[in-house]
Amino acid sequence: MSDPIKVLLADDQALVRGALAALLALESDLTVVAEVGRGDEVVDRARESGADVCLLDIEMPGLDGIAAAAAVREALPGVRTLIVTTFGRPGYLRRALEAGASGFVVKDTPARQLAEAVRRVHAGLRVVDPSLATESLVDGANPLTEREREVLRVALDGGTVAAIAARVHLSPGTVRNHLSSAIGKTSTSTRAEAARVARERGWL
Amino acid sequence: MSDPIKVLLADDQALVRGALAALLALESDLTVVAEVGRGDEVVDRARESGADVCLLDIEMPGLDGIAAAAAVREALPGVRTLIVTTFGRPGYLRRALEAGASGFVVKDTPARQLAEAVRRVHAGLRVVDPSLATESLVDGANPLTEREREVLRVALDGGTVAAIAARVHLSPGTVRNHLSSAIGKTSTSTRAEAARVARERGWL
DNA sequence: TCGTGACCGTGACAGCTGTCATCTCCTGGG
DNA sequence: CCCAGGAGATGACAGCTGTCACGGTCACGA
Structure with a gap:
């Protein structure tokens, strides 16, 4: 042996x-x-x-x-x-x-x-x-872009858009654009839901 | 022995x-x-x-x-x-x-x-x-009432107030009142954050 | 009996959010 | 070279959210 x-x-x-x-x-x-x-x-x-x-x-x-x-x-x-x-x-x-x-x-x-x-x-x-x-x-491949993932990861904590924007060093408007895109890609209707779905699928 | x-x-x-x-x-x-x-x-x-x-x-x-x-x-x-x-x-x-x-x-x-x-x-x-x-x-005792816990548990999924209200069989206005109260008790500013904090403390 | 507090609801209001159109910049194919 | 697409940003708008004031019911302890 x-x-x-x-x-x-x-x-x-x-x-x-x-x-x-x-x-x-x-x-x-x-x-x-x-x-x-x-x-x-x-x-x-x-x-x-x-x-x-x-x-x-x-x-x-x-x-x-x-x-x-x-x-x-x-x-x-x-x-x-x-x-x-x-x-x-x-x-x-x-x-x-x-x-x-x-x-x-x-x-x-x-x-x-x-x-x-x-x-x-x-x-x-x-x-x-x-x-x-x-x-x-x-499930297919991860459809989220790098920035969308980054924003969603921060959104998991549940703060406001302003708080997220400060933590990722982006303008609030841009954060909302990324979140809106992620919401669309996850077929959800709020950022909290989108973040949860993305996490469950291992996309973050 | x-x-x-x-x-x-x-x-x-x-x-x-x-x-x-x-x-x-x-x-x-x-x-x-x-x-x-x-x-x-x-x-x-x-x-x-x-x-x-x-x-x-x-x-x-x-x-x-x-x-x-x-x-x-x-x-x-x-x-x-x-x-x-x-x-x-x-x-x-x-x-x-x-x-x-x-x-x-x-x-x-x-x-x-x-x-x-x-x-x-x-x-x-x-x-x-x-x-x-x-x-x-x-940390002290759980300050949340039974209804607040119930609403927060559903809020963990991240849906809208209307969706939460439907799932707990309450009016949207009442749900918002409970959420507002829970947000205050957890010293947070959004329901997603309040739900996260409450879960981390074992209050749900 | 009264007060207290949880619970349910309504209405109003300021502020936040999600969506969309539009613009710029940059990069990597074709 | 041109085009597509990601990234960043702004402005506008409808709708949602969080807050507050208020009214009502019910159970419980003083």
């Missing part, structure tokens, strides 16, 4: 991190060599520990899991990344694959499938949650 | 559920006797399995963890409940304790403390995340 697969775990919730470590420790061909709670520590710790596969949550402080996957791709081309996340938003899948992730699994897949996903990714295969793959095709 | 403590796990994410089971299985004095993914299955499965302690996530379909704790308290008075949740919102802690939960732990506590929390709860002790306990006192 060959050497065990070395795994790095990245999740901001310590309890989940420890629990996943316990779960993977049950597999004799896997070994957890590093655990981090922030996205911006992934590359350094992966290098130090000589990890083969990085399990990355998306919601993390410092750097989100998708950006961390891109950073790993850049700095350590031989290391595979597998996104493990709570939210199966179609846009996340697309962006994860664009960032060079080898796999995408949501947190409500059965526990025993996780180890298998790690093995497949390590073997150079792609692992994609099948239910999401189809949904991703149906 | 006495019999192991029988634990029921409730979390809507199968991966987290399985991982927590693996984590607790490392402790020789604990045994996971049931796992459920919905709040409304907790009481039945706890009864069947003869669980001593129920670990409950808050975000669950069917019945949320706090309501599930109340249901367990009602149907199985001898069974202790321990809330294990992602969000350390002060209002959640208060409501959890009011619902009869014996403990409240957030998911970024260290993994090894979970088993200890289970033991303490089983022994009849209260376990409360210390950082939250103080924060809960600072």
